[in-house]
Every structure is written in C-alpha cells, then in structure tokens.
Amino acid sequence: MRHQIAGDTWLDNLARASLSAADVKFGDGGRVPILAVDFSEDIDASALAVVSSSVQNAVARMSKYLANSSSAATQLRETDRYLARLFPRRQFGRRIEFGFESPSEVDSQLFYAHSVETMAEKAARELIEVLPVSADDQEAVSATFARDRAPLNAVRDIALAVEQTAGIGMSLTTHLGDQYGSIVTLDQARRISEGLKEGVEMERESIEVTGRIDGMRTRRRIFYLESNTRAYEGAFENDLVDAVKAHIDRPVIAVLERVRPLKKAGPRGRWSYRLVALGDAPQDVSLFDDLD
Structure with missing residues (x-):
C-alpha cells in the first residue's frame, strides 16, 4: 500500500509515514537491512579485503557528512568508522553481504517509525544514490565532480577500489523493504578517479x-x-x-x-x-x- 502512493503532497507523505509506522509497530518489526556488493568477476581474498575496507570508509564518510554537512570528511578516525559500522554477514560466489548495527532504542510512537534506520543504513543509501545506476549512466558520473566534497571523497573510495579489483554492483534493501542499487564499472571508476587524482586542483x-x-x-x-x-x-x-x-x-x-x-x-x-x-x-x- 505504501508503494502505491505516488504523490508528494503533505497528505501523501503522511499516509506513507503512517503505513511505515504500522508495518514496524504491528507487523514483524521491520526487515533486516542488507547492503550487498556483487563483483563482475571472481576475486581473491585480497581483493575482497580492499573492497570491504573501501565500502566501510565510504559509508563512514557519508555518515560523517550527514551528521555535519560542512564536513569534507577528508580524514577518517576510528570513531567515524565505529559510528557507521558494517558487519559481514555472509559471502558466497561473487557476492558479499553486510549488515548494520541494531538500533539500541526504537521509538514506538506512530509517526516516528523511521527512527529505526541507523545512521550507517542512511549513509549507505546516500552513497548508492550518488553512484551510477547503470553501466551507461554517464549523467551520474559527470555529476559526481560537482558534489559536495564529502560525497565526492566517498565516491573516490569506491572508484579506487574498483580500479584495483573489479567492477561492482551495490544494492541496499532497507528495513522497510525499499531497494536501492548502483553499478560502478571499471571504465566509470577510471573516469572518476582520473578527475579526482591526488594533486589535481x-x-x-x-x-x-x-x-x-x-x-x-x-x-x-x-x-x-x-x-x-x-x-x-x-x-x-x-x-x-x-x-x-x-x-x-x-x-x-x-x-x-x-x-x-x-x-x-x-x-x-x-x-x-x-x-x-x-x-x-x-x-x-x-x-x-x-x-x-
């Protein structure tokens, strides 16, 4: 029912919020959010470590930016990573899946069900939304260079990892069942990292x-x-x-x-x-x- 509401009026937003709250409060308590990374080819343990570390850093940068939009998130501290931790849940074939820390407290009031979205989950969603949606999404690649510095740094993390390993697809299934996806090919990664090289003003x-x-x-x-x-x-x-x-x-x-x-x-x-x-x-x- 929530997905069938297509409008953007105040009443539409209120109806969606009400249905989301009811799903969490009276349903199964919400779904377990999963961030999945799919590789375009077989990779070894070293490549897996590179991509896992880069995805964690990119999510941490986005989390830092969401908490403070004036931050460029150029430097990451362990505290930044801790506040947006990703937990490997399973790995099979060319896919690795990450989970998120469970919220310590969930506000059960009807119109605050969105509070179960952790900062890491929100940051992962923001990251996916600034990455290309497909292999031929040149608009999103071009738009990358004009983003705020923190999202730009997060995208650079992903691009550099892809250059060292293989093309990837990232998909997020949120606690409400919404799905988001992106793809970064080797060619896209090279174009992004070329424009964001160290020392390039x-x-x-x-x-x-x-x-x-x-x-x-x-x-x-x-x-x-x-x-x-x-x-x-x-x-x-x-x-x-x-x-x-x-x-x-x-x-x-x-x-x-x-x-x-x-x-x-x-x-x-x-x-x-x-x-x-x-x-x-x-x-x-x-x-x-x-x-x-």
Whole structure:
C-alpha cells in the first residue's frame, strides 16, 4: 500500500509515514537491512579485503557528512568508522553481504517509525544514490565532480577500489523493504578517479542562470535546466529536492556552482554543475529573452 502512493503532497507523505509506522509497530518489526556488493568477476581474498575496507570508509564518510554537512570528511578516525559500522554477514560466489548495527532504542510512537534506520543504513543509501545506476549512466558520473566534497571523497573510495579489483554492483534493501542499487564499472571508476587524482586542483566558481527546470532524476538528484542559450544538467543535494520538484516547468533563477579539474598538462576538464540555490524568476522575465 505504501508503494502505491505516488504523490508528494503533505497528505501523501503522511499516509506513507503512517503505513511505515504500522508495518514496524504491528507487523514483524521491520526487515533486516542488507547492503550487498556483487563483483563482475571472481576475486581473491585480497581483493575482497580492499573492497570491504573501501565500502566501510565510504559509508563512514557519508555518515560523517550527514551528521555535519560542512564536513569534507577528508580524514577518517576510528570513531567515524565505529559510528557507521558494517558487519559481514555472509559471502558466497561473487557476492558479499553486510549488515548494520541494531538500533539500541526504537521509538514506538506512530509517526516516528523511521527512527529505526541507523545512521550507517542512511549513509549507505546516500552513497548508492550518488553512484551510477547503470553501466551507461554517464549523467551520474559527470555529476559526481560537482558534489559536495564529502560525497565526492566517498565516491573516490569506491572508484579506487574498483580500479584495483573489479567492477561492482551495490544494492541496499532497507528495513522497510525499499531497494536501492548502483553499478560502478571499471571504465566509470577510471573516469572518476582520473578527475579526482591526488594533486589535481578543482576550479570552482558560481554562476547565476535564468531559465526553466525541465526535469529531474529524484533518486540520483540530478536536475535539468534550460536557458535561452544552452541546457545545464548536474547534481543537487537532498535539501533542495522539494524546491526542484516545486519548480519543474517554471521560470527560475538558479545559482550553480561549476567545477572542473585543472590538470598540469593538457586541456582543462569539462565543467560539471551543482545546483546551490533556486528561486522564482521575476514575472516580467521571458524565456525568450537573453537569459545568460
């Protein structure tokens, strides 16, 4: 019933929350969340250790970022890993499955059933949502470079691990039964790590664009913006989800941060874009005017 509610109004969200709470309170107490990593080829114990360590670090960085959005999570302490621990549950064939620490306390009040989601589970979900959804998802790869520094560092953990081992698929089944998935191929990993090499500086600047929000990818948090002269696409963070939804197919003024790697030799990299702020365009602005 919860999955059949497709709207995003306050009543839709309330209905979903009520059904989720009822599932936890009166059902089987929620499902056991599992984070699975599938490999594209057979791997040995050393490769398994590399990927397990990198996934743990990436989840810990995301957890640190979710707790403090101003953190770049460049350095990880053992405390950071401890607060977002993953526990190997089983390994078979080309798959390893991780579990999460059980919440010490679960609030049984009706509208707070989501409190059973641990920080590690939430961080794993956030990590998967910024990674590509398929082998040909070039939009998500391009958007990676404009993400906040902490998610970018977490993605780099995964990319470097894939380069050393094999392509992977990551899937999360949450305590509510929702499923999230991503894929990082060797080619995608090389493209990501090439742009995020140690010592490569990132040129960043803000621009203001007047145009129209043409659409969005909700789970990957990618926006599409059309101005009079060109189209933009890129990433946005979770706090702008509602604003982007509310402005679809409407004239807007958007503040974008554009980012590109500065290489010591060769041409400069391509710009990647991140939506920083979004507001209504003045009523007298026409999309047929000179907007940029």
